[in-house]
Amino acid sequence: MPKSVSEKKWIGQVIEKYDAIEKRQPKSFNLTVAEWPDWVCKLCPTLFGISHPGLNFRHVKKWTARDLGQFLGRQSALAGLIWDEVPLSPRVRQERDAWIDSEAAKLKSNSKLANSLKQDAIGMLKWRPVFKNFLDEILASARSRPYPESSAFLEAFGKANVIKPDDLATEKAMGVGERIAYVMVLFWRPISKLESVAQLHKLLSDAAKPMGIVITLKRVEKLCYRIGLKFKGRGRPKLKIQTNLPVTV
Numbered sequence: 001m002p003k004s005v006s007e008k009k010w011i012g013q014v015i016e017k018y019d020a021i022e023k024r025q026p027k028s029f030n031l032t033v034a035e036w037p038d039w040v041c042k043l044c045p046t047l048f049g050i051s052h053p054g055l056n057f058r059h060v061k062k063w064t065a066r067d068l069g070q071f072l073g074r075q076s077a078l079a080g081l082i083w084d085e086v087p088l089s090p091r092v093r094q095e096r097d098a099w100i101d102s103e104a105a106k107l108k109s110n111s112k113l114a115n116s117l118k119q120d121a122i123g124m125l126k127w128r129p130v131f132k133n134f135l136d137e138i139l140a141s142a143r144s145r146p147y148p149e150s151s152a153f154l155e156a157f158g159k160a161n162v163i164k165p166d167d168l169a170t171e172k173a174m175g176v177g178e179r180i181a182y183v184m185v186l187f188w189r190p191i192s193k194l195e196s197v198a199q200l201h202k203l204l205s206d207a208a209k210p211m212g213i214v215i216t217l218k219r220v221e222k223l224c225y226r227i228g229l230k231f232k233g234r235g236r237p238k239l240k241i242q243t244n245l246p247v248t249v
Contacts, residue, residue, distance in 0.1 A: 073160030
């Protein structure tokens with residue numbers, strides 16, 4: 001019987017296969033991400049904390065079989081969520097439907113976007129069985145790994161593959177930091193055109209006001225410094241707010 005590759009190498013091989021599968025998604029998915037500036041990419045780990053709670057995306061190279069199982073299990077669950085196979089509570093369905101209604105208005109005024117999304121839907125129908133076959137292959141591979149790895153992977157996969165009806169309720173899944181990151185990723189194009197941290201602070205405050213959330217200017221300054229978001233600024237006085245201030249506790 002041939003000697004099994006190390007845990008680290010096996011995980012690397014699986015992630016490499018996963019990346020190849022992801023690239024076979026409809027083109028617009030990958031094109032949108034490819035356009036993101038660096039500061040948007042740096043916000044993604046915060047958002048992954050919503051979709052993949054407890055998983056550290058900043059140190060993927062240090063992942064164990066358990067981490068890999070958790071990641072793929074949640075990816076499997078999210079795929080089921082997209083296809084409306086995951087039971088959701090009335091509250092979560094209401095939030096989802098409200099978002100869909102808000103997007104519908106954009107589609108009515110943008111035929112090009114509507115057609116693109118239609119093609120994406122067709123592409124996803126073709127992509128889904130490819131993804132499911134990939135998961136079947138990896139699950140079979142995991143079962144052949146040494147018992148400590150196999151059991152850790154399968155246990156984590158099973159737990160992460162479960163989404164309870166109320167797990168995705170906004171107030172339960174998203175804290176203030178996650179809400180800020182979500183708004184900034186969603187509106188990254190107009191944010192890139194802002195001239196100052198103060199303008200970004202106003203945008204975020206206006207978005208959070210209906211929920212009774214107060215976002216301080218200092219918090220926005222620190223976030224901009226951390227993710228490297230800088231503004232050109234036109235016609236501002238010399239005593240302007242900078243985004244490259246040192247982070248203070």
